[in-house]
Amino acid sequence: xQEGYDPAAIEPAAQQYxxxxxxxxxxxxxxxxxxxxxxxxxxxxxxxxxGHVRNxxxxxxxxRYMRMQGHxxxxxxxxxxxxxxxxxxxxxxxxxxAKWTRENIATMRxxxxxxxFAIDWxxxxxxxxxxxxxxxxxxxxxMRERGVAYRTTGVVNWDPVDQTVLANExxxxxxxxxxxxxxxxxxxxxxxxxxTRYADELLAALDAxxxxxxxxxxxxxxxxGRSEGVEIAFPYAPDARAATGADAALRVFTTRADxxxxxxxxxxxxxxxxxxxxxxxxxRLAAFVEECRRGSVMEADVATQEKRGMPTGLHVLHPxxxxxxxxxVANYVLMGxxxxxxxxxxxxxxxxxxxxxxxxxxxVTVVRSASGAYEEVRAPWIAAYAEYGATVNSGEFSGLGFxxxxxxxxxxLEAKGLGRKRVHYRLRDWGISRQRYWGxxxxxxxxxxxxxxPVPDEQLPVVLPEDLVPDGSGNPLAKTPxxxxxxxxxxxxxxxxxxxxMDTFVDSSWYFLRYACADDERAMVDARVxxxxxxxxxxxxxxxxxxxxxxxxxxxxxxxxxxxxxxxxPFTNLLTQGMVLNHIYSHQAPGERKRYFNPEDVDERRAAxxxxxxxxxxxxxxxxxxxxxxxxxxxxxxxxxxxxEGIVKRFGADTARLFMMSASxxxxxxxWSGEGVQGAFRQIRRLWSAVYEHxxxxxxxxxxxxxxxxxxxxxLAHRRLAKATDDIxxxxxxxxxxxxMIEVLNAVKLFDDHSPAGRxxxxxxxxxxxxxxxxxxxxxxxxxxxxxxxxxxxxxxPWPLPDPAALEQATHEIVVQVNGKLRGHVVVPVDxxxxxxxxxxxxxxxxxxxxADKAVRRVIVVPGKLVNVVI
RNA sequence: GCCCCGAUGGCGGAACUGGUAGACGCGCCGGACUCAAAAUCCGGUUCUGGCGACAGAGUGUGGGUUCGAUUCCCUCUCGGGGCACCA
Numbered sequence: 009x010q011e012g013y014d015p016a017a018i019e020p021a022a023q024q025y026x027x028x029x030x031x032x033x034x035x036x037x038x039x040x041x042x043x044x045x046x047x048x049x050x051x052x053x054x055x056x057x058x059g060h061v062r063n064x065x066x067x068x069x070x071x072r073y074m075r076m077q078g079h080x081x082x083x084x085x086x087x088x089x090x091x092x093x094x095x096x097x098x099x100x101x102x103x104x105x106a107k108w109t110r111e112n113i114a115t116m117r118x119x120x121x122x123x124x125f126a127i128d129w130x131x132x133x134x135x136x137x138x139x140x141x142x143x144x145x146x147x148x149x150x151m152r153e154r155g156v157a158y159r160t161t162g163v164v165n166w167d168p169v170d171q172t173v174l175a176n177e178x179x180x181x182x183x184x185x186x187x188x189x190x191x192x193x194x195x196x197x198x199x200x201x202x203x204t205r206y207a208d209e210l211l212a213a214l215d216a217x218x219x220x221x222x223x224x225x226x227x228x229x230x231x232x233g234r235s236e237g238v239e240i241a242f243p244y245a246p247d248a249r250a251a252t253g254a255d256a257a258l259r260v261f262t263t264r265a266d267x268x269x270x271x272x273x274x275x276x277x278x279x280x281x282x283x284x285x286x287x288x289x290x291x292r293l294a295a296f297v298e299e300c301r302r303g304s305v306m307e308a309d310v311a312t313q314e315k316r317g318m319p320t321g322l323h324v325l326h327p328x329x330x331x332x333x334x335x336x337v338a339n340y341v342l343m344g345x346x347x348x349x350x351x352x353x354x355x356x357x358x359x360x361x362x363x364x365x366x367x368x369x370x371x372v373t374v375v376r377s378a379s380g381a382y383e384e385v386r387a388p389w390i391a392a393y394a395e396y397g398a399t400v401n402s403g404e405f406s407g408l409g410f411x412x413x414x415x416x417x418x419x420x421l422e423a424k425g426l427g428r429k430r431v432h433y434r435l436r437d438w439g440i441s442r443q444r445y446w447g448x449x450x451x452x453x454x455x456x457x458x459x460x461x462p463v464p465d466e467q468l469p470v471v472l473p474e475d476l477v478p479d480g481s482g483n484p485l486a487k488t489p490x491x492x493x494x495x496x497x498x499x500x501x502x503x504x505x506x507x508x509x510m511d512t513f514v515d516s517s518w519y520f521l522r523y524a525c526a527d528d529e530r531a532m533v534d535a536r537v538x539x540x541x542x543x544x545x546x547x548x549x550x551x552x553x554x555x556x557x558x559x560x561x562x563x564x565x566x567x568x569x570x571x572x573x574x575x576x577x578p579f580t581n582l583l584t585q586g587m588v589l590n591h592i593y594s595h596q597a598p599g600e601r602k603r604y605f606n607p608e609d610v611d612e613r614r615a616a617x618x619x620x621x622x623x624x625x626x627x628x629x630x631x632x633x634x635x636x637x638x639x640x641x642x643x644x645x646x647x648x649x650x651x652x653e654g655i656v657k658r659f660g661a662d663t664a665r666l667f668m669m670s671a672s673x674x675x676x677x678x679x680w681s682g683e684g685v686q687g688a689f690r691q692i693r694r695l696w697s698a699v700y701e702h703x704x705x706x707x708x709x710x711x712x713x714x715x716x717x718x719x720x721x722x723x724l725a726h727r728r729l730a731k732a733t734d735d736i737x738x739x740x741x742x743x744x745x746x747x748x749m750i751e752v753l754n755a756v757k758l759f760d761d762h763s764p765a766g767r768x769x770x771x772x773x774x775x776x777x778x779x780x781x782x783x784x785x786x787x788x789x790x791x792x793x794x795x796x797x798x799x800x801x802x803x804x805x806p807w808p809l810p811d812p813a814a815l816e817q818a819t820h821e822i823v824v825q826v827n828g829k830l831r832g833h834v835v836v837p838v839d840x841x842x843x844x845x846x847x848x849x850x851x852x853x854x855x856x857x858x859x860a861d862k863a864v865r866r867v868i869v870v871p872g873k874l875v876n877v878v879i
Numbered sequence: 880g881c882c883c884c885g886a887u888g889g890c891g892g893a894a895c896u897g898g899u900a901g902a903c904g905c906g907c908c909g910g911a912c913u914c915a916a917a918a919u920c921c922g923g924u925u926c927u928g929g930c931g932a933c934a935g936a937g938u939g940u941g942g943g944u945u946c947g948a949u950u951c952c953c954u955c956u957c958g959g960g961g962c963a964c965c966a
Contacts, residue, residue: 223961226883230962237966262966275966315964340964350966358880359964434965553961670904671891677959679891683905690919691904697919734895744893747903754903757920823899828947830899868946874898878946 009703009795013696015660015787022790023124031803032126034082036539043079044540045071046520046579048548048556049086052112052134053093056119058588058642058668058680059549061652065665066585066674066742067547068125072783073736075126076807082540084523085120085127087113089136090447090512092170092186098446099480105446106474109136119653123661124787126803131526135448135515140522142469143532144514145451147567148199149462156202156566157440159452159460163279163343164439166194171482172442173198178555193301198441198508199450203562207232207433209576210561219581221675224553231554233434238265238418240351240427242274245323245332252285258324258335261346261432264356265421266413269402270374273352274324275317275338275363280348283337286320293318293337300339315340315363327426328403338363346432354392361392374401438559440511445476445484447509455496455503464497470505483507516556517563520546520578533572546579547674553584583740586677590648592637593622604647605634608682639679650680662785663689669784670746691750692788695781698756699774699792707797708771709764718769719814721759725773726814728752732780733807746784749777771796779808823874824849826858834875842869849875 047067071083094105151157169189241257278300287294317338354364354371375397396410421427449470451463485507496503524540642649667688728748735745782789793802832854866878
């Protein structure tokens with residue numbers, strides 16, 4: 009063993025040892041409990057960032073811990089390799105996306121290997137590989153046969169920067185999730201996956217996911233957005249019948265059927281058929297409709313947008329009173345939700361109230377307020393009453409509570425054939441067509457004679473040509489006849505291949521299945537999937553709480569319904585790791601662009617009055633005062649990134665891993681700290697020197713009779729082992745497990761006993777520390793384990809068990825309080841009865857001083873913990 | 880607007896089931912080693928008063944329950960996140 013800790017030597021040696029033995033190649037073994045430890049695969053953007061390192065370190069610690077616990081562990085890795093950054097890089101560098109992507113994968117794979125993750129690289133996959141994406145295409149065709157995938161023309165979200173369509177889930181605050189560009193509405197034919205068919209199940213099953221964070225389940229539930237209500241048909245009045253030429257009814261959906269008698273107008277979306285019919289005869293209305301259809305997704309307006317509207321001049325009839333209600337076109341009604349029409353109840357809906365005020369529409373109060381008083385809602389001094397209450401002014405339905413009123417009204421409507429109870433979801437079907445090149449081709453051929461024809465299975469995969477270089481104007485596939493010119497599989501005539509590709513979220517919706525059988529050329533999934541899946545632990549960023557995790561749950565259900573897999577939920581336990589933050593420092597010179605500086609280069613100046621300023625020596629050798637802007641995620645634009653490779657080169661992978669795992673619990677944000685990294689390095693070096701000094705004195709003898717100090721050290725080691733096991737195994741709190749081991753290490757460092765028994769106790773303590781630390785800092789522990797005289801590799805050791813005998817003690821300390829305040833400690837035998845403990849507490853000198861001559865009213869004894877004397 | 884989460888020393892965090900608040904680390908202070916510095920090692924470090932023994936205060940605010948509250952309940956403040964004309 010070398011005296012000095014040298015990560016540059018021991019880390020490659022440990023990695024080589026694992027690689028030579030294929031130590032992490034996982035094989036199916038029904039005899040052992042399996043543990044499928046999955047981290048979200050990265051997009052190969054170029055280089056690993058700290059977020060990746062944190063994600064994969066958490067997964068790796070768990071994987072290595074479970075392996076030592078006797079599980080058959082699978083920890084795979086792959087690449088989410090299709091996507092727009094590759095195309096954008098291609099446009100600026102004139103390199104095909106395939107080349108750019110594969111080079112990035114190679115770089116990032118090398119970086120990951122240097123971090124020493126226990127990954128089964130034999131199962132590696134990349135979604136841009138035809139061996140992978142052929143199964144996207146295959147399953148898409150099966151979905152199409154079942155009506156789960158379908159093509160339709162509809163209004164879509166168009167990202168003008170990326171020149172493609174986005175799913176609703178990918179539009180955030182009216183902007184593209186990737187580009188931040190304002191989204192436009194366009195009408196395009198595209199393919200959809202019928203995720204709404206599973207809305208009810210996806211929602212209900214959230215309750216059966218106890219291993220998921222509450223937060224994520226709530227977010228998914230909100231996104232699915234189930235609401236129970238009543239669909240009501242308002243028959244057309246003669247004017248509406250004349251305008252549309254149909255004897256029909258205007259359908260609305262409402263969660264407040266109890267307020268039906270308060271409806272004084274109807275509001276429809278600009279795209280609603282009734283609005284379009286009325287606009288034909290009214291130029292001003294037509295202009296308004298056109299305006300609404302074009303602009304209304306403008307993000308900045310959404311919150312403040314005023315309730316604008318115009319009357320259609322048409323009317324519908326109230327289903328019970330027969331009153332003629334005017335139909336308005338209103339900009340606050342969305343065509344995409346419900347029926348694209350609402351009944352306007354100004355007295356009991358804030359939006360309707362606002363609209364009625366503006367357009368001078370009548371307000372009719374039909375719900376009593378909760379206090380029981382009847383308060384008429386009138387403009388402008390009373391606002392809409394949107395709470396529940398008893399109905400009034402509602403004919404035969406008056407005097408009912410909310411539920412009774414809804415039930416009675418729904419039943420009466422159903423009897424008339426004018427309505428029924430219904431459930432609505434906010435969730436929309438998933439549009440997957442993208443007008444982009446670097447993605448999985450949709451396996452469809454458009455034939456002038458036969459229409460839409462699926463590519464026959466035996467012709468799959470439809471291979472994406474890899475040598476195209478996009479120029480930034482539209483989809484290069486649509487400009488490549490060699491790709492799109494083809495023969496119709498049905499009639500043999502000339503046909504055109506679909507040039508849209510699939511949303512990359514399709515690729516990531518099932519990759520976790522494919523790791524189980526990545527080499528199967530004949531089937532998408534096989535029996536090995538049933539062995540490994542569902543994943544026991546999934547680890548990734550909270551940013552995927554809705555998109556990826558919801559799509560994957562849907563996709564797995566589709567495969568279940570096809571009999572391809574036997575489970576519905578792919579991820580049993582989910583851990584959403586916090587982001588990695590760093591300080592942001594900037595300098596704003598007058599008239600210049602703000603400059604950002606890396607925290608690494610910033611010096612702290614502490615003035616005599618305690619105030620702190622920051623300054624930086626610039627590359628041009630000028631000292632600038634910089635401002636501390638607080639913490640933010642590491643980013644190029646803020647200049648606060650830290651390159652993992654640099655940390656590994658300077659300190660080694662173990663230091664990077666230890667810092668990340670010890671600084672905060674995995675779900676919380678992690679503040680990067682240069683001093684913290686140094687501290688982690690220092691701890692490893694302390695561990696190294698403790699083992700070095702110990703083994704330099706020769707082999708440790710077998711344990712013998714122990715004195716008190718030796719028993720204390722041994723007890724501490726076993727106690728902290730028990731705590732660390734619980735912290736990692738149950739609580740997933742790695743930071744406290746690490747703290748517990750540092751405590752043991754500190755005690756070993758202070759333990760100055762070189763007797764044979766002392767050396768035996770120290771040996772055991774160092775073995776415990778090395779074993780418990782080994783999932784976190786595997787390289788150095790690999791070397792230390794050998795140094796401690798072991799022949800088996802530390803990765804093959806079982807997780808240690810605390811020795812109950814070591815934990816035993818004859819006496820223990822009891823806390824004594826007087827009136828709830830800590831006043832003393834007494835040492836009593838562990839088996840002392842309550843009376844003895846009570847007597848000992850009352851006899852304590854400090855306790856007696858505080859009690860003095862006051863009467864003791866009560867003494868509370870908590871066995872093994874404390875005594876509280878109440879005076 | 881609605882929903883969720885959070886607030887603990889100079890800093891990151893710990894206290895798991897209502898029972899010693901501040902584990903562990905960082906930083907800082909003092910000491911040892913050194914010609915010196917770095918590294919390393921040892922000691923101290925919630926605040927206030929006191930040389931000290933010790934005493935008092937203290938987990939965002941105000942209240943409640945309890946022998947006892949960082950922990951449970953209510954109020955408010957601040958911070959973070961999610962959803963948002965969703966009928």
